[in-house]
Amino acid sequence: MIIRLTLKALIGIILALLAVIVIFIIYITASDYKPAAVVALTTDNNPESKLKQGEPFSVTTFNIGYAGLDQGQDFFMDGGTMSRSSSREQTEANLQAIIQFLKESASDFYLLQEVDVDSTRSNHIHEVEQIRTNLPSYGQTFAHNYKVPWVPVPISKPMGAVQSGLVTLSSFHSSNQRRFDLPGKESWPVQLFELDRAFIESRIPVGQDRELILINLHLSAFDKGGTIRKQQLDFMEEYIQREMRKDNYIIIGGDWNHSLPGTDPSDFPTQQGWPEWLQPFPDSFGPTDFKWAVDASTPSVRTLDSAYQQGVNFLAVIDGFLVSPNVEIISVTGHPLSFSHSDHNPVTGQFILK
Incomplete structure (x- = not known):
């Protein structure tokens, strides 16, 4: 009984x-977040200054890792165990250090990825608002690419609620900003808990009838075999070809989640082998007259299977810029911040519009 x-x-x-x-x-x-293929965005504090041909300007791309992936962190999707920042105090310290770098580097444009609005992993700190408040002279455009009520893994300490996205900061006037949804999705129900990959398109007027098309991009990372990344790159190639027919300038920057052309991870001493998620950038991607603006001497990302130790973690360059032939590359500098407050190092390019 x-x-x-x-x-x-x-x-x-x-x-x-x-x-x-x-x-x-x-x-x-x-409640799955399903944005339209193209969504109009608003810009807070849109500046009046106009970008001009022949005058140098700078663009910095920085995946800030939601101010939670500092040196002491690992990440469960990369083979570690952690899914959240170690503490609210550490998140705030990371964010303030990141903001201080943005202030001191004084770029004309910033392309930021993994910036949280209201997420368990970053202790519900409104990072987008803090960045806006601390850089009041910049126009700010935000687009979600991760919006899930609750991510239930890992079971022991789930990632929880996530609202996060891309932020573009500009010291020049932008006439139009749009969010473009990128193709390629995981199967149901996995996709319910994954990022909705996208890019921000900012159209910056140049002279009377031309524009700089500035793209803030964050491609997929953990798709097995790179099938989804291939779909996204095919989409980007078609987008580029459409814009080039309009005789515009194009700068695409961000986190490409590929080992970028002209760089070699073997240049960085490490005890780890090439991680499964990282792929070389495909040779087939065009158009061929576009140029890469990367700093091959400074790694822009580390692996997250363990906390950072110099000479141990695998390093690579996955952050940088792809520019149209009518954009002159003056210099490209990777900032060796030792991954102190993010699992990425920022990269700054100096350009002139011909």
Whole structure:
């Protein structure tokens, strides 16, 4: 009799758990973030200054790792165990150090990735607002690329609620800003908890009838075999070809999640082998007259399977710029910040529009 009651109770518990899981999946599916293919964005504090041909300007790309991936962190998707910043105090310290770098480098444009709005992993600190407040002279454009009510993994300490995205900061007037959804999705239900990859397009007037098309990009990382990344690059190639027919200037910057052309991870001493998620940039990507602006001497990303130790973690260059032939590259500098406050180092390019 006791065994029968225990078995009945166990079955009841299992059924209750299954019911909770089903209800949770239904809720997540119903609330899944599904933006349109192209979404108009607003810019806070859009400056009046106009970008001019022949005058040098700077662009910095920086994946800030939601101010939670400092030197002491690892990440469960990369083979580690952690899914959140170690503490609110550490998140705030990381964010303030990142903001201080942005202030001191004084770039004309910033392309930021993994900037949280309201996320468990970053202790619900509104990072977008703090950046806007601390850099009041810049126009700021934000677009979501990660919006999930609750990410339930890892089981021991789930990532939790996530609202995060891309931020473009500009010291020049922008006439139009749009979010472009990138193709390629994981299968259901995995996609419910994944990023919705996208890029921000900022159109910066130049003279009477031309524009600088400035793209803030963050491609997929953990898709097996790189199938999704290939779809995204095919989309970008078609986008570039359309814009080039308009005789515009194009600068595409961000986190490409590929080992970029002209760089070699073997140049950086490490005890780790090439990680499974990292792929070389495909030779087939065009157009061929575009140029890469990268700093091959300074790694821009580290692996996150363990906390950072110099000479141990695998390093690569995955952050940089692709520019049209009518954009002159003056210089490219990777900033060796030793991954102190993010798993990425920022990269700055100096350019002139011909």
